[in-house]
Amino acid sequence: MLKEKQRIPLKIKRMGINGEGIGFYKKTLVFVPGALKGEEVFCQVTAVKRNFVQAKLLKINKPSKFRVEPACAIYEECGGCQLMHLRYDKQLEHKDDIIRQALKKFKPAGYENYEIRPTLGMDKPQHYRAKLQFQTRSFGGSVKAGLYAEGSHRLVEIKDCYVQDQLTQDIINKVTQLLDKYKIPIYNERKIAGVRTVMIRKGQATNQVQLIVISSRELHLTKFIKELTATFPEIKTVAFNLNRSKTSEIYGEQTEILWGQESIEESVLDYSFALSPRAFYQLNPEQTQVLYDQARQALDVSENDHIIDAYCGVGTIGFAFAGQVKSVRGMDIIPEAIEDAKKNSLAMGFDNTYYEAGKAEDIIPKWYEEGYRADGVIVDPPRTGLDDKLLDTLLTYKPKKMVYVSCNTSTLARDLVKLSKVYEVDYIQSVDMFPHTARTEAVVRLQKKEC
Template sequence: MTLKIKQKIPLKIKKIGINGEGVGNFKGTTVFVPGALKGEDVYAEIVTSERNYATAKVLKLNKKSSHRVVPMCDIYKQCGGCQIMHLAYPQQLLFKQDVLRQALQKFKPEGYETYEVRKTIGMKKPEHYRAKLQFQTRFLGEKVRAGLFAENSHKLVEIKNCLVQDETTQAIINEVTELLTFHRIPIYNERKFDGIRTVMVRRANHTGEVQLIFISSTQVELTRTIDSLTEKFPEIKTIALNINRKKSSEIYGDETEILWGERAILEGVLDYTFELSPRAFYQLNPEQTNVLYREAVKAMDASADDDLIDAYSGTGTIGRAFVGKVKSIRGMDVIAESIEDAKVNVPDGIYEVGTAETVVPKWVAEGFRATALIVDPPRTGLDNKLLDTIIATQPEKMVYVSCNVSTLARDLVKLASVYDVKYIQSVDMFPHTARTEAVVKLVRK
């Protein structure tokens, strides 16, 4: 049946879906209920209704889950950045193991019923773990404010004390908003004004060094702001300006200029250090990145005879883990600054600017054949052209590091035709959110 908007229904929640929402069934229609937990009985009101499903909001909890907790964040509901903070942390880890199984069940790669999905590796202290923030800025109530947009909107939710954000980066962004207000720096407005639209702050866990990027739709004068920031926060080593004139949701433009300080900061993982330039990608959770990379190295089980491709290499941080373990290392990334970092971080490697789906087939055409392949793609997963190249060349060993269970399961449909999936290891990189990271060990059949 088709449910009507504002219709009120009783609902038993059968599971938690891949986006962290409760899932129930009312007279044959699947209903998604954000904030509801498995095992709960709720009284809900329909918010949207489609032919095969509906979404609803909780009006009353008739039966609460024993795993429900009170979120420690004051703006938990308004922000929407943490979807499952109302679920006790041990149960979050079980959910993230289950969400992998849900994705496999949906896409059904060959042999998925027997895949070993290992228990999620969690954190002892799952708070203040995010070492990087990207907050939108807007001028509201005579003051510059920074935070995130509420879900499915451009309404800014100001964030001044985030439970999952590194405390130093939070303190710096709070000071940034005060200084932008005081110095009357132009702030972006979708309809009228050019100016600063986003601020990125990143702190290296290994050294404590900090870098900032002001992302603006136009040139802005930041000298006095920079002087005040660097005086108050001596850990700041780099301040850059990125110009993004596009009227889109893309955060960065193509032009980045170092306004003050060093080209890069120094970060460390496992037993090595590496450089990070402002726009270079690195994992948001440094503590769990050690776990993730350790699991990736273990899953690869590389030998001294291996020629390794580190696809989507970023700054070469994963590839660096295999230095001394393999014969050769190659990688690529679309961001030129990341490749500059990779050439410093892995001096004996071969790194090129470009997409994996372009560069890898080019190398194959030139006669290079990898025996080992590690992929760490964005949430969109592997491009079809790259998948076809992998299927055609079939490196003996492959490790897939994924941040999106759905695109992972989708890609395994093709990969499982030539690879055995030995196991999937879930790693909790993002506590209190519905996202998990996964390391997949694949061996050629």
């Protein structure tokens, strides 16, 4: 039996879904973050579980020929990226394997024969994140912004992120200076109410920026906003979100525009659209072009098709089809996103779209009761995957084709267990939306089985 703090040599046989190295020590499974397939390492056990142990890397006795020096100075401390020590082409291969591992774990029908297409990567996999969501804390009277270290509430200050868009990084650096300068209260988990989080998003096509200050109390931000917007004319919107809860939820219910316009403009494929501050949009604009093009190819619509865009956000995926089909209908639980979708559709001149705020599992049955019938469905759920009720709804009405866009291979594989009872999985196309992390996005083409 292995014990905590025990030091052991280990040969890394493969890599896991979180980017960690995996080996066996006397038939015991050992997970070692930072180790790569093929390496011989020396590590120390940090936790003993029922069927495996966790260990930290102490020394690499035989490095992988694919190991590289991480380009980020705080890579190991931050934990936001997990694969920066692996050469990029091998990162892409690993993401193919992440999908295979998830399928093998959940075993949807016929998974051994699914076509897993090679992950589509980036030519320049750096500074790709057009959105940041940094926590703020005060240390020794100085405000710092960054991310929590993995598995903790210890803030790691980030002033120069290798994967973050440079303008958004420059703005958050200025934000921390101004929060200090104007003595704006900063949140403390024990007793102090104030700024908890700052969200900054840039429209890649327009260079327009929006910013949300999330706070646990009302704030006076007039001087802060005046100096910030004077320094960065790219900022078009400053909003405020009040979140008094003690939970880990980032946002409270209401978001108020304090300064500027209600939305910023962004473009993808051959169309433009507006984004309000709370509306969801992919954080890697360059790869979003690739992702949406893959979704468009996978659904393979015709001019008489009626399409449902579940989890539609501001309508972006659905707009890729609106000019080619009879109708597109979408829903989302965020009312501001639905208002954006309606405005965007009107601005683009579509008269065949309809959007409604609410849950897909509630709205789709209502539409069917009213006589609407969908030929195809696009689902792009959050990391938690499809709601069980929505899965049951889809399997009840059985539209003839579906595209599942997933940002979590585990919940995708889980959902395919049910979907594969009714649908054939034609292929899975992975798109690297998150270089240097152990996450990938996948587009799955599904066709209803012949009776």
